[in-house]
Structures are given as structure tokens and as C-alpha cells.
Amino acid sequence: MHNYWRQCGYGLLDKTADGHLVVTDAFLRSLLERPELAPVAESCAGELALHHALLDHPRAEVTPQQLAAVSDEDARANYTIWLRFRQRLLAQPTLEGSYMQLFRGEGVDVPPLLVQQLTQILLRHILGAEASALQVRAAEMLFRTQKVSVLEDGQVMAADDETVERHAVAAGFGTIGEMLKQGGAPLRTAELDVLGEANADAYWQRDESHDLVISLNHGQPALVALCSVLARWVRHFLGTGVAIAIEREIDDEQWVWHVGLDAQASAVLNDLYQGNDVAPERMERMLCLFRLQFDEPSVMRPEIAGRPVYLAMAMDAGGRLKLKPQNLLLNLPLARLS
Known part of the structure; x- marks a missing residue:
């Protein structure tokens, strides 16, 4: 039993009876204490008043006049971002619902740093206190x-x-x-x-x-741990069990569905699926291929039920791997979302 990632804010959240997370006033206050919003020696009276008011009542409405009273332009912009983020957090009954909603519509309109914090919190909840060290380290790949x-x-x-x-x-x-x-x-x-x-x-x-x-070599325990993390991520959000395993190649004449775990892998998989030539240097940046199978094929779209879903991850030209775990939540071929 391990209590890890103590600074991410997970301990400030409440839980529903069915195991989902609920935003609390204490969590909203913790966001106000971030360096971007915490007052400094140069903070004006308007900024101090707004900060104190929100600490007292973190869900209170902020008027245009209160924002205008913050004289520092950067501080005023940071409060505008915080208020938009607060709105997104409170738009749904659970943090899981709010997280999913962030990626729908016209795109994410809050800073990546805040999205990464939510991802970390949700992974901390999903993995629990009994996760192995390798699973927790592998999970870092989903938000760092x-x-x-x-x-x-x-x-x-x-x-x-x-x-x-x-x-x-x-x-x-x-x-x-x-x-x-x-x-x-x-x-x-x-x-x-x-x-x-x-x-x-x-x-x-x-x-x-x-x-x-x-x-990240094949046969190493970190990749196996990553498969477990991704499977638990899908189960928690979508309510359906999946098994994810490492694959060497896609040797499947009935390849019907794939999901890239990052922008690079998505582009390569799309080209391969469409029969386009892929430059050798792009293929060399592919790090791993996975095969996802649903425990219950009936949750899939009827026309492809029972078929595997191929996943992949790839680094960019600078050697960086930027996974997008939301891709697994939004792009799987489900008949309906739970």
C-alpha cells in the first residue's frame, strides 16, 4: 500500500458511491495557491481582494468589475483562465465527466498544465494504493x-x-x-x-x-505495466473491460480500427491503413504497437464486433513522446458510451 503523488491534489477530492471523483472547495482553493495566482509583494489591492474572496468562497461568481480591479495584466489573464477552468470542472457532476467534456466540441481551452494535473489525479485514483512501482512510473507517461x-x-x-x-x-x-x-x-x-x-x-x-x-524495449516490464495502466484507464471511464498486449506488427487482412496514442503514431497508422508510403525515418520513430481486445465484443459497433483495435505510440523528430490518453476514451469503436 503506497500513498504516492501527494502533491497532485487527489487527497482533496471527494468520491461518489460508484467510485468517481467530485470536485471540492478545498481542491479549488489549492488551485488558487498555485504560483500563477498566489499573491506576491507587488499585488495590488484589487488582486488581493479577489484572491481573498475566492479563498473564502471558491465557487462565488466573479464580476467584470472585480477582474478589472486587478491592475496587473498577467494576473488578470491568469484569473480569467482559472475561472474558465473552474467552469469546466463544475460543469459535470464528476471529475471524470468534466475531463471527458474538455476534449469534446471545439477543442481544449485550458492550459495543458492543468489538463495534465487532472490526468495525474485520475490516474492516481484509478491505480489506487496497491499499484506496482512500474505501473505508477509507466502511468507518468500519460501526463508527462x-x-x-x-x-x-x-x-x-x-x-x-x-x-x-x-x-x-x-x-x-x-x-x-x-x-x-x-x-x-x-x-x-x-x-x-x-x-x-x-x-x-x-x-x-x-x-x-x-x-x-x-x-521501452519489447519484453521489458515497463511496457507490460503500461498495458495494464491503459486497460484500467479504459475500464474506469468507459465501463467496459479490455485486454491490451504488445504486438510486433499488424499482420491482419481485416484491419478495421486503430487508435494512435499520440499525434505521431496517429499519422503513421492512418497512412499505413490507407496504403500510403511511410518514410523510413517515420517508421523508425514508432516505439511500440499494441493490440486491444474487448472482453465483451457486444459493446463494440456491430459491424466490427470481435475485431482487434490496434494502438501505437511514437516519438517525434526530437525524440519526445507525448501520449494523449484521451484518444483511448474518445476514439474506440463503441456502440455507445457508458
Whole structure:
């Protein structure tokens, strides 16, 4: 039993009888304490008054006059964003419903940082306290960009992109950052903290440091853990069980459905499905292919019930992997949404 990601805000939310999350005033207050909104020494009287009023009543209506009284343009813009985000959070009875609604319509209109926080909170809830360290580390891939490096010996390593940038040449970080920035260093010459089954317990002391590397090679436990995370993500939101496993290739004359887990993979899968030529360098950036099967084919569209859904993930030209877990919620061939 582990209580991880304590700073994400999960502990401030309530739960419904059927296991979904509900936004609380305490959670809204925590958003007001973010650096973008917390008052500073230069904050004007209007900004201080608005901040105090919202801390007292985080669901209170804010008038145009109150916003106009915030003299700093950046602070005023941040409050406008916060109010729009609050509106999105409270638009549905549960956080799950609000999260799904963010991606419908004309597109997401709140900052990616806030969407990533919601994703992290929802994953914390879905995985629970009994998740393995490798499942939790794999889940980070769904809300934090990864920097991927293919080493000379063929190992495919993923590290947190922000951490790599911050510590690339910092003392005490070993050579992981520089190795991943440059690429191609043999593993035996790099001082890496690679998370695996043998040292999995190390994660729990560093769960919010985002400084552990995982291998994305076939047969490695991190990919198996990712399959489990994605399957639980689908079950929680869509109410239907799925099994997800790693595939080597799509050798299927009746290939009928696919979902890219990121923009790069979506584009490649679309081209392959349509019979278009795909440049070798784009294929080389494909990191993994998955096969998704529904436990109950009857939940699928009748014309394709029982057929597999192929998933894929790929890094971009800069070696970054930016997964979009919402793709799995919006693009599966369901007869109806739960």
C-alpha cells in the first residue's frame, strides 16, 4: 500500500458511491495557491481582494468589475483562465465527466498544465494504493512528456523530458541527462537510474522526483505495466473491460480500427491503413504497437464486433513522446458510451 503523488491534489477530492471523483472547495482553493495566482509583494489591492474572496468562497461568481480591479495584466489573464477552468470542472457532476467534456466540441481551452494535473489525479485514483512501482512510473507517461533515446546497443530508454532538461549538466545527476540529450551512449558507460523489477521499491522514495528511467524495449516490464495502466484507464471511464498486449506488427487482412496514442503514431497508422508510403525515418520513430481486445465484443459497433483495435505510440523528430490518453476514451469503436 503506497500513498504516492501527494502533491497532485487527489487527497482533496471527494468520491461518489460508484467510485468517481467530485470536485471540492478545498481542491479549488489549492488551485488558487498555485504560483500563477498566489499573491506576491507587488499585488495590488484589487488582486488581493479577489484572491481573498475566492479563498473564502471558491465557487462565488466573479464580476467584470472585480477582474478589472486587478491592475496587473498577467494576473488578470491568469484569473480569467482559472475561472474558465473552474467552469469546466463544475460543469459535470464528476471529475471524470468534466475531463471527458474538455476534449469534446471545439477543442481544449485550458492550459495543458492543468489538463495534465487532472490526468495525474485520475490516474492516481484509478491505480489506487496497491499499484506496482512500474505501473505508477509507466502511468507518468500519460501526463508527462518523455525524452526517448535509442542507444547504440539497441536499448530504448525513456526519461522525463522536463527532468532531463533541468538536470542535463547538473552535478549529482550522473550522466543520464547529457546521455539522453545527445543519444547513442552505450548503457555500460552511463550512470543511469533505470527502474526495473529488481529495484522497483526505489520508486516510492522518488515518486514526485520524476528522475527514474525505464526501458521501452519489447519484453521489458515497463511496457507490460503500461498495458495494464491503459486497460484500467479504459475500464474506469468507459465501463467496459479490455485486454491490451504488445504486438510486433499488424499482420491482419481485416484491419478495421486503430487508435494512435499520440499525434505521431496517429499519422503513421492512418497512412499505413490507407496504403500510403511511410518514410523510413517515420517508421523508425514508432516505439511500440499494441493490440486491444474487448472482453465483451457486444459493446463494440456491430459491424466490427470481435475485431482487434490496434494502438501505437511514437516519438517525434526530437525524440519526445507525448501520449494523449484521451484518444483511448474518445476514439474506440463503441456502440455507445457508458
